[in-house]
Amino acid sequence: MHEMALAEGIRGIVEDQARAQSFDRVTRLRLEIGAFAGVEKPALTFAFDVVMRGSPAEGADLVIIDLPGRAFCADCIEEKEIAGRLDPCPDCGSGRMMPSGGDDMRIKDMEVV
Amino acid sequence: MCTVCGCDGDGATVEAHGHHHHHQHHGDIHFGHGPAGTEVPGMSQERLIEIETSILSKNDRYAAANRERLNALGALALNLVSSPGSGKTTLLCRTIEMLEGQPLAVIEGDQQTSADADRIRATGAPAVQVNTGKGCHLDGHMVGHAMDHLSLAPGALLFIENVGNLVCPAAFDLGEDAKVAILSVTEGEDKPLKYPDMFTASRIALLNKTDLAPYCDIDLDTFETNLRRVNPEIEILRVSAKTGEGMDDWVAWLRAAAAAKSARQAAE
Numbered sequence: 001m002h003e004m005a006l007a008e009g010i011r012g013i014v015e016d017q018a019r020a021q022s023f024d025r026v027t028r029l030r031l032e033i034g035a036f037a038g039v040e041k042p043a044l045t046f047a048f049d050v051v052m053r054g055s056p057a058e059g060a061d062l063v064i065i066d067l068p069g070r071a072f073c074a075d076c077i078e079e080k081e082i083a084g085r086l087d088p089c090p091d092c093g094s095g096r097m098m099p100s101g102g103d104d105m106r107i108k109d110m111e112v113v
Numbered sequence: 114m115c116t117v118c119g120c121d122g123d124g125a126t127v128e129a130h131g132h133h134h135h136h137q138h139h140g141d142i143h144f145g146h147g148p149a150g151t152e153v154p155g156m157s158q159e160r161l162i163e164i165e166t167s168i169l170s171k172n173d174r175y176a177a178a179n180r181e182r183l184n185a186l187g188a189l190a191l192n193l194v195s196s197p198g199s200g201k202t203t204l205l206c207r208t209i210e211m212l213e214g215q216p217l218a219v220i221e222g223d224q225q226t227s228a229d230a231d232r233i234r235a236t237g238a239p240a241v242q243v244n245t246g247k248g249c250h251l252d253g254h255m256v257g258h259a260m261d262h263l264s265l266a267p268g269a270l271l272f273i274e275n276v277g278n279l280v281c282p283a284a285f286d287l288g289e290d291a292k293v294a295i296l297s298v299t300e301g302e303d304k305p306l307k308y309p310d311m312f313t314a315s316r317i318a319l320l321n322k323t324d325l326a327p328y329c330d331i332d333l334d335t336f337e338t339n340l341r342r343v344n345p346e347i348e349i350l351r352v353s354a355k356t357g358e359g360m361d362d363w364v365a366w367l368r369a370a371a372a373a374k375s376a377r378q379a380a381e
């Protein structure tokens with residue numbers, strides 16, 4: 001969706017961290033992106049390369065870890081993993097599913113020098 | 114120069130009553146513009162830093178600051194989201210006329226032009242236009258600055274008309290109390306299924322342009338079923354901003370929500 005804005009968010013965090021933790025360069029940065037976050041991974045990778053120029057994360061390896069979608073089944077009264085937002089409950093087939101996770105967009109960690 | 118973050122320069126523009134303020138929306142607002150990375154000789158050891166921070170944490174901080182300001186006033190903020198042309202501005206103009214006596218203000222988000230803010234001001238209500246340029250959504254920072262140009266009264270209603278886009282605005286918290294999704298019946302009843310994020314994030318959906326339903330082969334019940342599939346808890350109202358049909362229910366919803374918000378503030 002708004003991969004450029006996301007990349008700018010990452011750059012902001014990298015620059016804050018570089019000051020707070022005094023490092024020069026990020027060699028690898030790991031993101032956790034939920035299945036329902038609406039993030040186009042190729043677009044984010046492209047935006048990352050462009051937006052990080054001139055920042056401590058210029059040229060860093062970008063690793064994207066996929067997190068599953070999750071929804072609460074109103075019939076099982078339990079949280080389940082689902083692949084698509086509108087999928088029925090994998091256990092009971094119920095359609096009464098309330099999305100409860102999988103829209104994460106997080107920086108997990110960074111390898112720095 | 115902004116009062117919240119001290120940023121300056123160009124980028125998104127906030128326009129209020131003819132004079133323009135340019136604010137730069139760069140990624141390092143709080144911490145100045147030092148050179149990226151300072152050389153520290155002899156320190157080249159690789160280490161791993163746990164971050165565990167949302168990519169949108171900066172936006173979320175601005176949104177939280179907006180929310181605090183709104184809460185202190187007991188003001189109710191609604192983020193109006195929809196695809197382009199669903200009738201947000203028309204609906205707002207009519208809503209404002211019907212809400213006579215209720216203090217309110219409007220923030221209008223569009224990529225270009227101040228046309229929508231001009232339409233709002235024609236009703237007599239205060240409005241600020243935010244032009245996002247290439248940006249496809251409003252963010253918490255822009256809304257905070259726009260709020261600086263409005264003197265919100267205690268218990269006021271703040272309507273924020275987001276950029277017409279069913280995708281990106283879902284992810285950017287503005288500090289609002291609720292998102293209001295506006296769908297026009299001409300868009301087709303499959304839209305909630307195709308763009309679920311926006312409807313999952315919304316508390317209420319307005320099905321607008323019901324006056325056109327007879328001409329466009331649409332089943333409004335299917336529309337509602339699809340909305341409830343993606344969000345079982347969503348409230349739905351059918352309205353026509355043109356004929357006024359259903360608008361009484363919407364205005365009653367607004368008055369109740371605004372009263373609840375100021376009561377909550379008064380209790381604190």
Ligand SMILES: Nc1nc2c(ncn2[C@@H]2O[C@H](COP(=O)(O)OP(=O)(O)OP(=O)(O)O)[C@@H](O)[C@H]2O)c(=O)[nH]1
Pocket residue numbers: 195196197198199200201202203204229276277321322323324325352353354355356
């Ligand atoms: N028939 C009919 N037309 C409507 C209704 N509401 C809005 N319109 C028309 O729909 C068109 C778009 O309305 P706007 O109010 O500009 O829509 P918008 O969502 O603010 O558009 P953007 O801000 O550009 O995304 C205009 O021609 C309106 O007159 C309605 O209830 N019925």
Ligand SMILES: [Mg+2]
Pocket residue numbers: 201202203229274
């Ligand atoms: Mg409009």
Ligand SMILES: [Zn+2]
Pocket residue numbers: 073074075076077089090091092093094
């Ligand atoms: Zn189940």
